[in-house]
Amino acid sequence: MTPLILHAGKTNKNSYKTLIAAEYAGVQVDFAPNFEMGVSNKTPEFLKINPIGKVPVLETPDGPIFESNAIARYVTRLKGDNTLYGSSLIEYAHIEQWIDFSSLEIDANIIKWYAPRVGRGPYLPPAEEAAISALKRALGALNTHLASNTYLVGHSVTLADIIMTCNLYLGFANILVKSFTSEFPHVERYFWTLVNQPNFRKIIGQVKQAEAIPPVQSAKKPSQPKESKAKAKDEPKKEANKVPEKPKEEAEEEAPKPKPKNPLDLLPPSPMILDEWKRLYSNTKTNFREVAIKGFWDMYDPEGYSLWFCDYKYNDENTVSFVTLNKVGGFLQRMDLARKYAFGKMLVIGSVPPFKVKGLWLFRGQEIPKFVIDECYDMELYEWTKVDISDEAQKERVNQMIEDYEPFEGEALLDAKCFK
Amino acid sequence: MALILHATKANKNAFKTLIAAEYSGVQVELAPNFEMGVSNRTPEFLKMNPIGKVPVLETPDGPVFESNAIARYVARLKGDNALFSSSAIDNAHIDQWIDFSSLEIDANIMKLYLPRLGFAPYLPPVEEGANSALKRAFEALNTHLASNTYLVGHSVTLADIITTCNLYLGFSQLLVKSFTSEFPHVERYFWTLVNQPNFRKILGQVKQTESVPPIPSAAKKPSQPKESKPKPKDEPKKAAKPEPKQEAEPEEEAPKPKPKNPLDLLPPSKMILDDWKRLYSNTKTNFREVAIKGFWDMYDPEGYSLWFCDYKYNDENTVSFVTLNKVGGFLQRMDLARKYAFGKMLVIGSQAPFKVKGLWLFRGQEIPKFVIDECYDMELYDWTKVDISDETQKERVNQMIEDFEPFEGESLLDAKCFK
Numbered sequence: 121m122t123p124l125i126l127h128a129g130k131t132n133k134n135s136y137k138t139l140i141a142a143e144y145a146g147v148q149v150d151f152a153p154n155f156e157m158g159v160s161n162k163t164p165e166f167l168k169i170n171p172i173g174k175v176p177v178l179e180t181p182d183g184p185i186f187e188s189n190a191i192a193r194y195v196t197r198l199k200g201d202n203t204l205y206g207s208s209l210i211e212y213a214h215i216e217q218w219i220d221f222s223s224l225e226i227d228a229n230i231i232k233w234y235a236p237r238v239g240r241g242p243y244l245p246p247a248e249e250a251a252i253s254a255l256k257r258a259l260g261a262l263n264t265h266l267a268s269n270t271y272l273v274g275h276s277v278t279l280a281d282i283i284m285t286c287n288l289y290l291g292f293a294n295i296l297v298k299s300f301t302s303e304f305p306h307v308e309r310y311f312w313t314l315v316n317q318p319n320f321r322k323i324i325g326q327v328k329q330a331e332a333i334p335p336v337q338s339a340k341k342p343s344q345p346k347e348s349k350a351k352a353k354d355e356p357k358k359e360a361n362k363v364p365e366k367p368k369e370e371a372e373e374e375a376p377k378p379k380p381k382n383p384l385d386l387l388p389p390s391p392m393i394l395d396e397w398k399r400l401y402s403n404t405k406t407n408f409r410e411v412a413i414k415g416f417w418d419m420y421d422p423e424g425y426s427l428w429f430c431d432y433k434y435n436d437e438n439t440v441s442f443v444t445l446n447k448v449g450g451f452l453q454r455m456d457l458a459r460k461y462a463f464g465k466m467l468v469i470g471s472v473p474p475f476k477v478k479g480l481w482l483f484r485g486q487e488i489p490k491f492v493i494d495e496c497y498d499m500e501l502y503e504w505t506k507v508d509i510s511d512e513a514q515k516e517r518v519n520q521m522i523e524d525y526e527p528f529e530g531e532a533l534l535d536a537k538c539f540k
Numbered sequence: 541m542a543l544i545l546h547a548t549k550a551n552k553n554a555f556k557t558l559i560a561a562e563y564s565g566v567q568v569e570l571a572p573n574f575e576m577g578v579s580n581r582t583p584e585f586l587k588m589n590p591i592g593k594v595p596v597l598e599t600p601d602g603p604v605f606e607s608n609a610i611a612r613y614v615a616r617l618k619g620d621n622a623l624f625s626s627s628a629i630d631n632a633h634i635d636q637w638i639d640f641s642s643l644e645i646d647a648n649i650m651k652l653y654l655p656r657l658g659f660a661p662y663l664p665p666v667e668e669g670a671n672s673a674l675k676r677a678f679e680a681l682n683t684h685l686a687s688n689t690y691l692v693g694h695s696v697t698l699a700d701i702i703t704t705c706n707l708y709l710g711f712s713q714l715l716v717k718s719f720t721s722e723f724p725h726v727e728r729y730f731w732t733l734v735n736q737p738n739f740r741k742i743l744g745q746v747k748q749t750e751s752v753p754p755i756p757s758a759a760k761k762p763s764q765p766k767e768s769k770p771k772p773k774d775e776p777k778k779a780a781k782p783e784p785k786q787e788a789e790p791e792e793e794a795p796k797p798k799p800k801n802p803l804d805l806l807p808p809s810k811m812i813l814d815d816w817k818r819l820y821s822n823t824k825t826n827f828r829e830v831a832i833k834g835f836w837d838m839y840d841p842e843g844y845s846l847w848f849c850d851y852k853y854n855d856e857n858t859v860s861f862v863t864l865n866k867v868g869g870f871l872q873r874m875d876l877a878r879k880y881a882f883g884k885m886l887v888i889g890s891q892a893p894f895k896v897k898g899l900w901l902f903r904g905q906e907i908p909k910f911v912i913d914e915c916y917d918m919e920l921y922d923w924t925k926v927d928i929s930d931e932t933q934k935e936r937v938n939q940m941i942e943d944f945e946p947f948e949g950e951s952l953l954d955a956k957c958f959k
Contacts, residue, residue, distance in 0.1 A: 170680075171679070171680035172640075173680075182627075182628075182629035185636050187636045187640055190632055190636035193631075193635050194629075194631075194632035194635070210599065210601035210602055210613075213612065214602075214604065216606070216608065217606040220606035221591075224642070224647075250660065250661065260590075260591075261592075264590040265590055396823070396824060396825055400819075400823070403818055404819070405815065406815055407812070410834075410838070419826055
């Protein structure tokens with residue numbers, strides 16, 4: 121029989137569905153020669169075989185077929201003696217079920233997320249959020265199913281697996297990074313098992329997972345002119361402001377210390393203005409989480425500043441409440457030398473002795489400033505741990521400490537002191 | 541034997557199966573007492589469909605979900621019917637049109653319809669994209685139906701059942717005559733199909749919608765769950781009301797005969813106006829990220845409303861200090877509303893005549909009557925309520941709060957704040 125002709129780009133993931141199905145079914149499918157997207161699919165001849173002008177389209181001796189899943193089904197059924205369509209009516213129904221699920225719940229949402237990031241649609245944050253949420257729901261359902269099934273239907277590859285894997289391929293190769301997919305381990309296992317099957321590998325080649333989410337393009341281009349404009353404005357300000365301040369600081373610092381300048385002042389400028397955060401913290405009385413804490417994370421510059429947790433090493437000593445409170449109060453007073461470079465919260469925790477003392481500190485720079493460690497003897501009484509803000513549990517702990525949230529780690533607060 | 545279909549009675553995706561069952565002579569019954577949001581959340585249901593969506597068909601061999609897959613199963617259950625063909629190419633075309641109908645028509649109708657039910661955010665660019673894509677799909681379908689009575693072959697197939705059910709949602713809820721009249725073959729096809737006895741039995745009499753459903757306020761529904769929670773908390777607060785009432789009475793009786801400002805009788809709002817005023821005043825840098833974002837976090841679209849005002853007689857504003865004095869006077873006279881309002885007035889332009897435009901936040905859903913009555917400046921301006929679901933208007937609000945320049949292409953002579 122003459123080979124079937126597929127009109128599509130060679131790297132079109134929707135055409136992979138047909139080509140892989142053809143491998144399993146033993147059918148020969150060839151690409152239309154010289155197919156050019158945007159040109160070949162706009163000709164009157166093409167629109168005759170698919171009036172909506174989309175690809176892929178399969179030419180057969182009996183006439184053309186469009187819609188990629190329909191094409192794949194046709195190719196699969198062309199030779200009746202294969203298991204791609206299951207061996208019973210209920211298996212057929214389940215194959216159709218997962219084909220549609222894959223197209224409507226997974227592929228549609230991957231495309232809604234991915235297309236704006238490659239400039240093929242407007243970037244709208246609420247639409248992206250909805251698509252990611254729907255995709256997670258779908259992958260969660262798929263993960264549940266694959267927890268107890270090797271393949272989607274039955275005990276061997278079916279057309280449902282071919283179509284599902286091609287749809288997932290678009291996501292895994294371009295936008296679904298490891299931190300996203302690791303929530304769905306059975307989907308991961310399933311995907312990598314399938315794409316490494318010989319018939320898949322022959323068509324798709326070696327697959328690698330995306331290492332980063334593509335940046336939003338559509339929003340960047342219009343904003344670039346603004347940035348270049350703003351930069352020009354910022355430069356004169358920086359230069360003009362720096363000159364007069366320098367002599368002042370030298371005079372101030374030379375008296376108490378031999379150092380000419382605090383090393384923190386030599387760091388690259390940070391978009392975060394510490395005084396702004398302190399004012400927001402002080403002035404927000406209600407809706408604290410929605411206003412102050414959200415404002416904090418909007419302001420926070422993880423390159424110019426770092427966050428630290430500290431735990432008192434000798435909590436068993438804290439048997440008298442006012443002594444404990446005085447100790448913490450003294451610590452904050454001695455930290456005054458870092459007022460320009462730090463913000464802190466110290467919590468005294470527990471309703472009965474011994475009281476625990478734990479704190480959260482924000483410091484300029486990526487380390488606890490050396491002059492603070494040198495000058496303030498309280499520092500060595502605490503265990504210091506840098507906050508990993510990509511860890512949601514740690515981030516929430518930061519929020520709770522800023523907010524004086526109770527109960528804190530299951531206990532009431534005796535007091536909460538703020539350094540600002 | 542009767543198969544059990546889990547879905548609500550009026551679900552158009554269930555109609556696909558019920559109509560297919562009529563044609564194929566299969567008995568399908570709706571699950572009794574099915575309640576959306578309840579029945580599809582049970583562990584038993586999620587076992588049948590882990591994503592928890594409807595419809596789901598229970599069969600002796602196990603459950604099936606995805607409405608087209610269910611319809612296919614029912615259509616094939618008795619082999620000897622015309623819903624599928626005996627030829628491979630016809631079956632491929634049936635699959636083709638089923639998928640086209642779901643991906644190109646139904647998906648776009650849903651993108652247009654769901655935001656109007658409040659089940660999705662209303663985003664104008666998405667609506668425009670869906671409208672354009674739907675027209676493209678209708679055009680393709682219209683072209684095909686110009687030379688075909690049915691989608692495939694010479695009688696009703698499953699493709700026709702599924703396509704007609706998808707179109708039914710559009711025609712009955714969303715697609716008015718002025719939209720569909722561009723696609724006369726689709727119209728002819730749709731009305732022919734829905735009047736077939738097996739369709740009419742399930743769908744009943746079909747009428748085309750006469751208007752497009754309006755967009756509900758985008759902020760209303762997401763805020764509803766929050767409201768139900770604070771309500772029980774608010775009740776004890778009401779006990780505190782008698783005290784302020786007594787205090788308020790002597791204050792108000794002196795200037796006005798009314799015992800109490802009607803705005804104080806409104807349901808409590810979660811927005812505390814003084815908190816916004818403080819945030820506005822105290823935020824010096826990163827204004828957009830802190831103050832403006834804080835504003836939208838605080839904003840309660842049920843307890844407050846936003847208004848744009850445009851001065852009606854800008855051609856009079858030929859002297860800058862006179863214009864500024866006029867606006868300053870307006871704000872002074874608005875002092876009577878200080879507890880209930882926040883405002884920004886911009887004087888726009890680098891040369892005469894200057895334009896005066898403003899943004900105001902008022903307690904309640906209308907401009908307060910006592911303000912209109914007492915403050916004669918109000919009638920010198922055109923007032924337009926802000927549609928916060930319109931991103932353009934929302935951005936204009938942001939710019940006015942921020943004193944953004946250039947404002948509508950022009951520099952600002954001054955920006956005054958009422959707070």
